[in-house]
Amino acid sequence: xxxxxxxxxxxxxxxxxxxxxxxxxxxxxxxxxxxxxxxxxxxxxxxxxxxxxxxxxxxxxxxxxxxxxxxxxxxxxxxxxxxxxxxxxxxxxxxxxxxxxxxxxxxxxxxxxxxxxxxxxxxxxxxxxxxxxxxxxxxxxxxxxxxxxxxxxxxxxxxx
Amino acid sequence: xxxxxxxxxxxxxxxxxxxxxxxxxxxxxxxxxxxxxxxxxxxxxxxxxxxxxxxxxxxxxxxxxxxxxxxxxxxxxxxxxxxxxxxxxxxxxxxxxxxxxx
Numbered sequence: 001x002x003x004x005x006x007x008x009x010x011x012x013x014x015x016x017x018x019x020x021x022x023x024x025x026x027x028x029x030x031x032x033x034x035x036x037x038x039x040x041x042x043x044x045x046x047x048x049x050x051x052x053x054x055x056x057x058x059x060x061x062x063x064x065x066x067x068x069x070x071x072x073x074x075x076x077x078x079x080x081x082x083x084x085x086x087x088x089x090x091x092x093x094x095x096x097x098x099x100x101x102x103x104x105x106x107x108x109x110x111x112x113x114x115x116x117x118x119x120x121x122x123x124x125x126x127x128x129x130x131x132x133x134x135x136x137x138x139x140x141x142x143x144x145x146x147x148x149x150x151x152x153x154x155x156x157x158x159x160x
Numbered sequence: 161x162x163x164x165x166x167x168x169x170x171x172x173x174x175x176x177x178x179x180x181x182x183x184x185x186x187x188x189x190x191x192x193x194x195x196x197x198x199x200x201x202x203x204x205x206x207x208x209x210x211x212x213x214x215x216x217x218x219x220x221x222x223x224x225x226x227x228x229x230x231x232x233x234x235x236x237x238x239x240x241x242x243x244x245x246x247x248x249x250x251x252x253x254x255x256x257x258x259x260x261x262x
Contacts (some may be wrong), residue, residue, distance in 0.1 A: 001164070011205075015175055015198045019182035024190050031194055038201055042224075046214045050224040054204070057228055062197065062235050069190060069239045073246040079253045085185035095231040096177045104170050111198045111224060119218050126218040127225075145233030152240040 004044055010037045020089060022081070028066040035059035049123055168209030173203030189242045189252045193235065200231050 013035035018027045035058040040052035119126065127135070175198055182195030204224045211220020242252070249256045 001167075004164070005167060008167065011201070012171055012174050015201060016178050018194050019178060019186070019191065019198060027194055031197055032200065034198075038205065041205070042208060045208055045217065046211070047208055047217055047221045049225070050204075050208055050221045050228075053225050053228045057232055058197075058201075061232060065235060065239050066190065069242060073184050073190075073252055075162065077179065079188040079251065081187055082185065082189075089181055090183055093174075093178055093181060100170055100173050100177075104173060105166050108166055110168060110185055116214075116216065119216055121218075123218050123221060124225055126202070127222045130219065131222040131226070132260070134226045136224055141230050141233045148237040149240045150235070152244055 004041060007037050007041045007044070010034075014095065020086075022101070024070050025067065026069060028063055032059045032063040035063075067114065165209060165213035168205060168212075172202045172206040175199070175205065180189065180193075187254050189245065189254055192254060193242070194237055197235070199233075200227070203227065 011034050014030045014037065018031040018034060021027045021030065021103045036053055039055035039059060042054055077090075179195045179197075179199030179202065182198065182209060183192060186192055204227055207227065208217070208220050208224050211217045211223075245257065246252055
């Protein structure tokens with residue numbers, strides 16, 4: 001329990017740093033650190049597959065994509081952020097966390113839970129038999145992403 | 161079990177709110193995408209923790225994996241769009257996108 005709490009505090013801390021830091025490269029790296037800690041939390045929740053996906057895909061692949069984009073858009077770094085936001089962001093966030101701590105426990109008791117049969121079998125069975133349609137959707141989404149990136153980076157034709 | 165669920169939901173709400181604040185306040189396009197990522201982290205933590213608390217961790221894992229795949233696709237497309245925007249406007253400032261001139 002204590003380990004989980006420490007890990008979750010780390011996730012929130014690194015995520016807030018990722019948003020608040022001025023340097024975009026450091027932001028991307030602290031986002032990767034948050035993903036890594038979240039992956040460990042998933043492992044602790046007995047969800048090894050989700051943990052592996054979180055660490056390999058989100059902490060690995062997405063960070064590489066972010067760093068690549070930052071390298072390709074180097075001169076655009078000097079976007080002037082509003083000063084007011086730099087002051088207001090931590091204050092509002094701390095206020096929200098305080099309200100969250102006070103209210104969330106009573107809210108959770110009011111959430112209706114649908115009755116469902118207990119799970120049985122392995123993860124593979126649930127994924128391939130129970131959520132087959134999700135897998136088809138995943139393939140469609142990956143293909144859509146690939147075609148979108150190809151369309152965005154296509155070369156101009158000569159007569160343009 | 162409810163105590164752990166409370167803990168996870170508390171942190172998931174904090175992550176989503178931090179992401180929303182980032183989306184509202186930041187002007188750098190890459191920062192906005194990072195804020196979307198943070199919201200995504202909160203949502204996947206919420207999904208998995210609810211599955212864990214209610215004894216449906218396998219279904220929750222399947223949903224989180226689907227969510228991560230969708231997230232990667234979204235980020236790849238959005239980053240490609242950002243690179244194209246940068247080529248056109250030579251800046252990553254989101255306010256430049258308000259000038260919708262063909």
